[in-house]
Amino acid sequence: MARGVRAWGCAALLILALSTMATLAPAQEAPAPAVLVADEIEVTRDRRLIARGNVEAFQGNTRVTAQAIEYNPDTGGLTITGPIILDDGAGTRILASQAELSNDLQDGLLSGARLVLNEQLQLSSVQMNRVGGRYTQLYKSAVTSCHICEGDTRPPLWQIRARRVVHDQEEGQLYFDDAQLRIRNIPVFYLPRLRLPDPTQERTTGFLFPEIRSNSLLGTGFAVPYFITLGDHRDLTLTPYLANNTKTLEFRYRQAFQRGRIILQGAFSDDQLQPNDSRGYFFGAGEFELNRDFVLQFDFEAVSDDAYLSDYSYAGKDRLDSQIQINRTRRDEFIRLSYINFKSLRDDEDEDVLPSDVIEALYERRFFPSLIGGELRLTAAAHAHERPSSVDTDANGDGVVDGRDLVRFNVDAEWLRTYQMGGLQMQTQLGLAGDVIRVSDDSVFDDGDSGLAPMAGLTLRYPMVRASAGGVRQFIEPIAQIGWIGGDGLSVPNEESTRVEFDEGNLLSLSRFPATDRRERGWAVAFGGTWARLDPDGWSASLTLGQIVRQEEQIDFSDTTGLSGTTSDFLLAGQLEFDAGLAVSGRTLFNESFDVSKAEVRGDWSNDRLNVGGSYIWINEDTDIDLDSPIGELTFDGGIKIDRFWSANVDWRYDLELGRAATAAAGLTYTNECVRVGLSINRSFADSTTIEPSTSLGLTVSLRGFAADTGEQVVTRSCGKQAK
Template sequence: MQRDRRAPDTAALRRRLLAGAAAVALTMSASIAHAQTAPAAATPPPNVAGPDGLTPDALYLEADAASREGDVITASGADDSRVLARFRGSTLRAGEISYDLAQGVATANRRVEFTDAGGTVIFASYLELDSDMKAGVAVDLASRFANGSSLMAATAVRRSENVNELNYAIFTPCPICDAEGRPKQPSISIQAEKVVQNEELRAVLYRNAVFRLGGVPVLYLPYFAHPDPTVERASGFLVPIPSYDDGRGLSLETPYLRVISPSEDWLISPQFNTDVAPFLNLQWRRRFSNATVVARAGYTYEENFGDFDGADPDSLPDIPIEAEHRSYLLAYGRFDPEGPWRAGFTAERTSDKTLFDRYDIHDPYQDNGLYYGDRRRLISQVYAERQTLRSYFSIAAFDLQSLRVAVPNEDAPGLNEFEADGSLPFVAPLIEARWEPDGPVLGGRLRLRSTAVSLYRDNYVGSPVLRPEAIPPGSVVGLPGVDSRRISGQAEWRRTMISRAGIRWEPFVDVRADAYSVSDLPPGMGLDDETITRGRATAGLDVSYPLIRRMSDTADLILEPMAQFSASTDPDLDPSIPNEDSQTLELDQSSLFRTDRFPGYDLLEGGLRFTAGMRATMRWDEGREASLFVGRSLRDAEEPGFRVPVPDAPNLLYDPSGLATTTSDWVVQGTFAPSDRIRGWGHATIDSSGEVRRAEVSADGRWGRRNLATVSYIIDRSNPVEGPLNRNYEFVQLSGQQFIYGNWGVTVAGIADLEQDEITRSDIGLLFDDDCFRFELGWRRDNTRVRPTGPSEGIYVRLNLATFGGTGY
């Protein structure tokens, strides 16, 4: 959500001015003073010294001269020196400070400078304040706040306890001096004849306000008001959000924040479009003492616009889709009472598979619960969990809605075929539990784990859920989805020992048992319902020997050879067991040495295994380093159960995991940071023939003060057969900005699909950025296949103002 528009922090300024004079009034009763204590109040504050060594009721005062005439005490500095007063973590300097004991009026004169504990600095030529904090005056006021913004006024007057007035005021969130300390014109400023802060109305009121960009007036308003900046949140309009889409035309979203209470608000954000009906977005948030609930929703009544008849060779308009109610709901709640228990829910649904794309709904895919639905999948769930230092327990149930394109239609994107919701499982319940004892067991660490899950699926799904032996050869039309239930228990013991030579030995034992109940199996196996049990026991040893060599006074080389030997019983990969949670595997430096390298429970390894690797790390100067890891695993026999049918050739099998043969893929992983301005990392798995199965490389760099760029490359070649269902991919992603003249530059961003030989998304724009005002104007093209209108292109505008926020919420 966007920040509210901010104005000069006059309330904070008032508090700091009052605090300075009030502290002077407490102890202005001596001549040339040292640390002293004010007279006792009715309820004295705790006598605890702060960082400056002073208690809250103490004042430290330095002056060249001090005198008293009747009830007036005066302290002054000689020539150009000033009086110094320190109190409550703040500092006050002035050429002269006086205090009238009878009237309770304190004044600071000549080059007044006040610095509060937060770093805000206030300058004035004259300051006056009474002891009751009912009235105050500052002349030639200039204030520099900790966030870099500045406020200046000819006079500042506190008219009453609730009203502050600034006359001929200027406020800017931008620097007013360059790097050499010379004055410069701020990029953004607000100038007003009078600014009044009314704390009772909780508002700041302007008269004859002029908004300036680079010193040039761009907007005049005889009257202008916004919420008091001392208010954390206040009702009002936020920065509007312009956008363009081929289907909607020009759009303008105008968010309005309605604050109900300090713990509740509404965000009403209608989107007005030139070519289709408006779309209403709503957001409600409520914070309780130990809970938070947030609900987002949207609604319109409109046709399902898009490209439904391809290139329109006969120049006919696209096929109209009749108007109907279209909406979405994105809600979540978190409940965190005192104690080890927590609970929550998410409710995510949309009426249309492409609703978020057609109306550019902001950030619809969020991780707000115990489980995440992933990109373009919505998840509705309820869950509860309990966590202590030695144990964890969770129980959940969830359902998924898919917005993913299953079969794209290149000619008519509006006719894309989407993944059916019935092909995704309904999960209830999903239980996980972990526990380990307080102390060591046999000198090592014991961990116990148990899980249970039930999955129900409406539609039939073959590979990769079903094993090749379970997939029927003929038609699968009308077959039900396979339901499964599983209970697993696992115990792991591991002990770490380090020899005198520095060799690290870690013997381990792992025991696991699974029980499955599977129903609605395809008829080809001759089974409908089946109960399967299996177990596996593993014993092994991890060994590593880190070696370090000093290459120079500022460089070290670390070599760490590592190896693992393990022996397991037969894993018993029964073909009746569906593969629900182990379909993908990313071999890397950490997972290569795990007992269970698959992310879930449905696939597991057994037999004899030997895994070895070497990690080399070079560190030099301060914070510069490079590292490289190379490793591989060997096994005593092949495991055909890890192979799955090729999507475009079901009679052929391939190994997406890289673990089916007696030698695993090579794992190569590295990082590099040759300077504090350049860094990167890479990861690849390479099969026995030297072909890259998967790889990802990323690097980013900075040069100059604000120039930067990031480039990444990712490739997947695990599927050996080309075809329409082949999911191999190859992408290059680039983003960066380069300043050309002063604060002016260009910005670019793009994603290239090398597999499809097209630019998926691209942005190029003109940029202005002077650290407090950022403006981008550019051209964007979106070729993502999910958009029902096909490729979209148009102008984009991004605006961010320091203190006032920016586009987007």
């Protein structure tokens, strides 16, 4: 019976809508007719249509549900009895108790109304007007994104009370008259006029929520960001920062192009730390796709003085590097050309004697010749660096590098082929390298040197695998390599290979210097092995052990590299992983007497609520690399989800040799559906003549509902005992 009534009601309304359209002038475009369905529909003698019981009205994408709807053909209006739910299909929903609307549902008056935007922001009012389907005007309104339970008389965590609120649905803006920000119904801020974006907006011009900052050097102050949209692909953020000892303007500019993007950021300050100097910094970066698969990348960094970045906690860098680079990466080819400028912020480094300007070029190509098989690799490289000083290195007779400049050219040709002989894998390697190095402003090394370096290598592997019940697999692979590099070592200074690392990545390299300004010479044998255990349902582990024996000592390897002398230290590296979330990895170098030159260990553990990690690093003293005392350091970092709303994180670094912390930081965050509050503290224990120890406090508050959905999972407080 109900189905027949609803079908009859639709037909009656359709006839009524057609008769209404016939009264319109021919030149006017008639709106799409509204359609009603209900449990009961009545047409009175004066042609009024009354629908009662589970009423639904549709007009375009707009949908209304109510208890009763009355249509007046004389006025073309609808009288709706609630509870009413009006949904426009675009994220806007209106709830009301009574309404008088036009037949297209775009204009009218609603009583006891509540507007919900994008399922985030709620606007409650005594009375609401809709105009043209674009503007919604609310009187005596309260706005919040906090979840409000039915029958709960307690005020929300925050709300904005206003005499009038206008929502411009087309522009996605909210306009407030006589606005009050209230925390638990206590007024804390008043503005006669206020404009805020609605949740549908991704980018719009306006103020962002302020941040409270407290710094032991700068004092306590406020930072108030102002975001400016400059079209669909550009924006600018200006942030005045005022504190007891500083007046600062921060900025950030971003622009996206069809084939790239740039970002510029910086700050300008007038403070009491250096009252007679203007201070600031300027960082920029960009990336662009060029023709023929080339990519242009650049970044530049500039600062007014050595302590500025540390004083304001903008960055923890003690050396700045500005770079412009063009590169292309293809399957069998790589090209790179770059220029780098370095600037030191360390008080114990002289800028004039550091290689501040560096130019590098690299071309790599590989071929697979069918005639001889295997793989042929060709490499051409060039490097040049210059120091601002022009003083000859030997001028003072103290061996200190003052003005030395260097230019290097290298060409390498290498052929590799792998043979399989049963379970034995044999890889051969033949090559020839040419090196040319020119030195200036250094009479000790005259003009430089050049030479050829033929090379050969043979690597043997015998991998063995054993599988057992449960899917557990064990892998053992003994390895051995004999290698040779001929030619005489070049008589040039060690400018690029001053820091050498020995690890499982270069155990089987013919030369372990990080740059080609020098190469290992003579015969060498590397041997060792790898063991691994893989358990899909339990724990997994791997272990690598290796050592190198040479025909002759390489004088450019210092003691802490583990490669000095004719016999290297033992290299031991491994990792351990458990399904429960624990992972440990480590690496160490030790000699036959078990004297350790380097060691590092890193451990991490995580689950649904907790993630913690820590590391230990130790390096023995080495005067050859200006390390007069050992380096020992402990680090710890972690985060915990205290409950559904609270989370905390810590970061700590401790210097074992100095016996004190180097840096420490902690943060506490509260997040729910309507607010995000973050409290942070950072402590820097600086030991420098230009940088002072400092402590920074930060407080940020963000009211949810006035920004686009970021995709972050947000917990909504529930009205019952269970979380939503």
